[in-house]
Amino acid sequence: MRASTTRRGLILAGGAAVAAGAAPGGQRRAAAQEAGETARIGLILPMTGPFASTGRQVEAAVRAYLRAHGGSFGGRRVEVLLRDDTGIAPDITRRLAQELVVRERVRVLAGFGLTPLALAAAPIATEARVPMVVMAAATSAIVQRSPYILRTSFTLPQATMPIADWAARNGIRTCATLVTDYAPGLDAERAFKQRFTAAGGQVPLELRTPLRNPDYAPFLQRVHDAKPQALFVFVPSGEGAAAMKQFAERGLREAGIRLIGTGDLTDDDILNDMGEPAIGVITSHHYSAAHDSEENRAFLAAYRQVAPDARPNFMAVGGWDGMHLIAEGLKRTGGATEGDRLLAAMKGLSWTSPRGPVTIDANTRDIVQDIYIRRVERRDGQLWNIEFDRIAQVRDPGT
Numbered sequence: 001m002r003a004s005t006t007r008r009g010l011i012l013a014g015g016a017a018v019a020a021g022a023a024p025g026g027q028r029r030a031a032a033q034e035a036g037e038t039a040r041i042g043l044i045l046p047m048t049g050p051f052a053s054t055g056r057q058v059e060a061a062v063r064a065y066l067r068a069h070g071g072s073f074g075g076r077r078v079e080v081l082l083r084d085d086t087g088i089a090p091d092i093t094r095r096l097a098q099e100l101v102v103r104e105r106v107r108v109l110a111g112f113g114l115t116p117l118a119l120a121a122a123p124i125a126t127e128a129r130v131p132m133v134v135m136a137a138a139t140s141a142i143v144q145r146s147p148y149i150l151r152t153s154f155t156l157p158q159a160t161m162p163i164a165d166w167a168a169r170n171g172i173r174t175c176a177t178l179v180t181d182y183a184p185g186l187d188a189e190r191a192f193k194q195r196f197t198a199a200g201g202q203v204p205l206e207l208r209t210p211l212r213n214p215d216y217a218p219f220l221q222r223v224h225d226a227k228p229q230a231l232f233v234f235v236p237s238g239e240g241a242a243a244m245k246q247f248a249e250r251g252l253r254e255a256g257i258r259l260i261g262t263g264d265l266t267d268d269d270i271l272n273d274m275g276e277p278a279i280g281v282i283t284s285h286h287y288s289a290a291h292d293s294e295e296n297r298a299f300l301a302a303y304r305q306v307a308p309d310a311r312p313n314f315m316a317v318g319g320w321d322g323m324h325l326i327a328e329g330l331k332r333t334g335g336a337t338e339g340d341r342l343l344a345a346m347k348g349l350s351w352t353s354p355r356g357p358v359t360i361d362a363n364t365r366d367i368v369q370d371i372y373i374r375r376v377e378r379r380d381g382q383l384w385n386i387e388f389d390r391i392a393q394v395r396d397p398g399t
């Protein structure tokens with residue numbers, strides 16, 4: 001299911017999809033909501049544009065959650081209004097958030113595929129006193145932009161520190177960095193350098209590629225010429241296959257340069273498309289579709305029901321857990337949706353996610369979670385991120 005334009009929306013209620021115009025009937029629906037019928041959640045995601053894969057992943061997980069758990073929590077029926085912000089213009093995200101709270105009277109804002117888009121919506125959440133559940137964006141500072149923000153994704157420093165430690169422990173002394181040139185990339189670059197050099201490593205080259213239409217080839221050529229022992233990469237979800245292809249074509253592996261990164265690089269959504277060059281790549285991240293647990297098996301089964309041909313990635317688990325946070329919050333308030341009450345009910349919640357044990361820290365409103373070190377391996381003809389080490393309950397160092 002897609003939202004084809006930013007002006008049209010879709011309602012997902014208990015897994016059923018109902019097309020809905022944004023403008024007419026808004027006031028009538030808001031009145032019905034106050035009378036106790038529904039709690040509306042405004043889900044803003046990039047469903048089109050260069051980061052549409054993130055939107056698809058999160059939206060499918062939200063739908064899967066509602067289908068698996070029913071559409072009512074704490075006696076309150078939940079409706080999700082999906083809006084496509086196209087993943088590029090913060091102005092669009094801000095306008096959609098505004099419309100959702102003013103016209104549609106949503107009780108929660110959720111989604112947010114990229115950092116600039118989450119930052120654009122933050123003041124709206126504060127002004128409207130509406131909880132805002134960040135399911136995807138991962139720059140450290142996001143949670144500080146509004147006291148109404150809670151996060152179920154991850155942060156780049158949280159995911160990066162363990163791979164920096166791993167590299168230093170595993171004989172890598174020189175490591176270049178290559179990150180996408182915007183906030184989460186800069187977070188990753190900083191965290192890697194700080195941690196790796198503190199452990200005695202050296203970063204001889206720090207490269208930044210543009211967010212829009214990146215061409216990795218010239219950057220990788222510079223890495224090839226500098227000949228570090230390894231290259232650390234952060235690229236946003238969806239970009240990993242292009243970066244991996246160029247890494248292979250430039251002959252970096254043959255030159256003896258190891259590729260490491262955060263798990264954004266070996267994104268489960270596109271890992272199988274990467275083929276041979278991905279095998280053996282080591283990353284650190286909070287979720288692998290290969291994670292061995294009951295909760296993950298249940299998640300995979302639920303996800304398959306709504307997206308039979310896709311493998312859920314780390315964005316999808318952020319969507320699933322974001323819905324869980326809202327559902328548990330509603331249970332705690334007995335279905336009450338008043339913003340400050342619902343926010344207070346969501347703060348401090350802990351549960352076993354498909355990724356492992358997680359907590360929404362009551363003070364920072366950020367997620368505390370296990371981070372895994374994984375190696376790409378072929379199993380039964382498919383590529384997987386196989387977890388082989390775990391760092392328990394990692395917090396974002398900035399918060």
Ligand code: PHB
Nearest residue numbers: 114115137138236237264
């Ligand atoms: C972000 O913009 O915050 C972002 C997007 C994709 C990722 C990680 C972070 O994979």
